[in-house]
Amino acid sequence: MQDSIWFRTLDEGERQPFERCDELPRTAEVVIVGAGMVGLATAYYLVRCGLSDICVVERGGVLGEASGANAGGLWFAHESVELGAIAALNRESSRLYEELAEECSFGLERSGMLELLDSDEEVEEAAARAERLRIAGFRVESIDANMVSSFEPSLVIKTSGALYYPDEGHLHPAKLASVLLRSLQGSGVRICTSVEVDDVRRELVTSRGSIDAKIIIIAAGAWTPLLTRVLGWEPPIRPVRGTLLAIGPVKKTLHHTISAKSFYYWQLASGHVAGGGTLDDVGFRRGVDPDATAKIREEMNQLLPALRELPTECAWSGFRPYCEDMKPVIGAVPGRANMYVAAGHFRKGIMQSTGTGKMLADIIVRGTTDLPAEAFRPDRFACSPAANSPQ
Numbered sequence: 001m002q003d004s005i006w007f008r009t010l011d012e013g014e015r016q017p018f019e020r021c022d023e024l025p026r027t028a029e030v031v032i033v034g035a036g037m038v039g040l041a042t043a044y045y046l047v048r049c050g051l052s053d054i055c056v057v058e059r060g061g062v063l064g065e066a067s068g069a070n071a072g073g074l075w076f077a078h079e080s081v082e083l084g085a086i087a088a089l090n091r092e093s094s095r096l097y098e099e100l101a102e103e104c105s106f107g108l109e110r111s112g113m114l115e116l117l118d119s120d121e122e123v124e125e126a127a128a129r130a131e132r133l134r135i136a137g138f139r140v141e142s143i144d145a146n147m148v149s150s151f152e153p154s155l156v157i158k159t160s161g162a163l164y165y166p167d168e169g170h171l172h173p174a175k176l177a178s179v180l181l182r183s184l185q186g187s188g189v190r191i192c193t194s195v196e197v198d199d200v201r202r203e204l205v206t207s208r209g210s211i212d213a214k215i216i217i218i219a220a221g222a223w224t225p226l227l228t229r230v231l232g233w234e235p236p237i238r239p240v241r242g243t244l245l246a247i248g249p250v251k252k253t254l255h256h257t258i259s260a261k262s263f264y265y266w267q268l269a270s271g272h273v274a275g276g277g278t279l280d281d282v283g284f285r286r287g288v289d290p291d292a293t294a295k296i297r298e299e300m301n302q303l304l305p306a307l308r309e310l311p312t313e314c315a316w317s318g319f320r321p322y323c324e325d326m327k328p329v330i331g332a333v334p335g336r337a338n339m340y341v342a343a344g345h346f347r348k349g350i351m352q353s354t355g356t357g358k359m360l361a362d363i364i365v366r367g368t369t370d371l372p373a374e375a376f377r378p379d380r381f382a383c384s385p386a387a388n389s390p391q
Contacts, residue, residue, distance in 0.1 A: 002068040004316040005246040006174040009270045014174070017181035018062050022055075022190035027212045029053035033203050033227065034219035035196050036067035037173065037350050038342050040180045041357030042217060046379055047187045049365040052280035056184070057195040057206060059143060063177045066221050066349055071244060071264065071277065073257065074169045074351050077138035078113055081129070085375030087136045090348075091373055094167070100354065104179045107172030114151055115163040115259040121125025121313075123161045125246075130163055140165050154253045156305050157260075168257060170266055173350055200339070201235075215364060217340045218333070222321040222344040230334060235329050235381045237344040239284055239319035241290040244276035247300075247310045254304075262299050267325065274309060275300050276348075280317075288315045322346045330356055330376040331363060340364065341378050 007015075030051060032039045045055050058064065076094045080087040117123050123142070130140045141164045148155065148162050178322045181191065196207035200218070204211040218224055223238035249271025257266040265275035278292045293315045301308045321328060323344030333339040338384035340354050340363070354373065362369040 002316060003314060004069055004244070005272055005274055005314055006068060006072070006172060006314060008314060009172070009268065009272070010174050010178065014178040017185065018118070018218060020181075020185065020191065021193045024057070024192045024195060024206065024208045025055055025211060026209065028055040028190075029213070030215045030217065031057070031058045031202070031211055031213040032217045033320060034058060034221065035062040035191065035193065036069075036219065036221055037063070037085050037177065037353040038221075039186065039219035040177060040343065040354050041353040042219060042342060042360050043184055043189055043357075043362035044180055045357040046364065047184065047189065049361050050279050051210060051365065052188050055190045055192060055211065057192045057197060057204075059194070059196045061193050062181065062191065063174060066318040066320055067173055067177070069242070069244070069311055069316050070173060070350050071266065071274070072170045072173045072350055073266075074108075074171060075113060075165070075257070075266070076168065077133050077140055077165045077350065078115065079351065080133060080136060080138060080169060080346055082326070083132060083136045085372040087138075088372050089352055089355045089359070089376075091137060092358070093352050096354035096358060097171070097192055101203045106179050108169065109171070109269070110167055110169035111256050113165040113168035113259060114148065115165070116148070116157070116159045117161045117163070118261060119160055126161075126163050133138040138165070139167050141381070152255060152258065154306065154337035155258070155303055159288070170257060171350070172268070183383070185369060197227060198204070199230060200227055203256065209304050215338045215340070217342065217360065219342045221343055221349070224321065224329075224341060227282075228333065228341070231333065233334050233345065233378075233381070235330065235341070235378065236324040240346070241278070241280040241282050241285065241317050241323045242276065242320050242347070243278045243280065243288055243315065244274060245273040245293050245296055245315035246272040246311065246313045248272040248313060249308060250307065251311070253307070258303065260299055260303060265303065272313060273300075284319060286317070288317050318345050321349070321369065325380075328356065328376055329378050329381070330360060331378050334379040334382065347391045
């Protein structure tokens with residue numbers, strides 16, 4: 001398991017599903033490569049569609065990469081700057097999370113978000129953006145500088161105002177994964193960890209043997225192009241390292257997620273205050289950069305000086321799968337029958353996992369989806385152009 005705050009705050013019962021490793025089958029109706037949240041959600045919705053002979057393979061552990069190293073943010077309105085297909089995917093993902101929360105508990109909180117604004121120019125731009133978001137079906141309000149302190153009394157910073165997103169929230173990714181794992185394992189889905197995938201051209205060749213699969217789904221995040229390049233198709237997805245940290249636990253300090261000038265901050269149900277969100281273009285270089293954590297603590301200390309003297313409980317990093325056009329890649333792999341991909345969600349993987357899993361399950365089982373899948377079609381990348389740098 002990753003040493004992130006998510007795994008540190010699991011109880012023993014919640015850890016148990018992560019510890020199970022099934023025997024690799026020789027045949028399967030569906031094999032999903034990748035046991036991050038997108039892979040687990042896809043398996044979950046395939047089961048809901050009536051499939052059961054499903055195997056999920058993962059080269060490390062469940063939630064071992066980006067899905068276990070994120071903020072658990074559900075920022076459906078804030079991340080819907082592109083008001084077409086992305087907004088539709090975000091709205092559907094939000095709806096599906098509400099459905100899921102009615103069935104089980106995974107730390108879902110709709111506590112809202114405050115996006116702090118630093119200048120009159122930002123206030124003007126944000127007001128126009130808020131109007132576009134409202135037209136797209138999201139709730140967002142502009143609040144003046146005097147109201148910010150009433151929303152968050154612990155904040156000590158001068159602002160020009162803020163945008164308030166009342167429906168934004170967060171969840172506990174590891175608790176959600178634990179719930180999904182129990183459901184999948186109870187439905188007969190095999191979860192096979194510590195399995196390296198070597199080839200996907202004909203059958204799925206792994207470090208523990210081959211699997212004859214009718215359908216292969218690649219949900220390997222930033223590693224996806226490394227698997228598909230043998231097919232002559234390499235989507236422009238690459239890793240961008242993000243760093244987060246947590247302190248505490250402390251008494252109630254933050255009531256909302258705070259989107260500040262450089263990073264974002266929130267408080268877990270455990271009392272830990274967490275923050276971060278760096279963008280480090282360093283390839284697959286692992287580790288936590290002390291300069292990154294210092295920058296996060298510097299801004300956190302400015303916002304919440306009462307926490308200044310508290311040590312950092314833990315810091316962690318993960319590789320976000322950045323796609324050059326800032327849209328995920330979801331659907332059939334070009335030129336390959338019965339092979340699909342779901343990757344390239346960048347910082348929205350947890351948030352969009354339910355909508356992505358449902359969309360892909362519908363495409364595979366029903367042959368169609370109610371979401372605007374055209375915008376996410378993998379064949380929009382016919383070759384492998386060099387990816388641009390993230391903005």
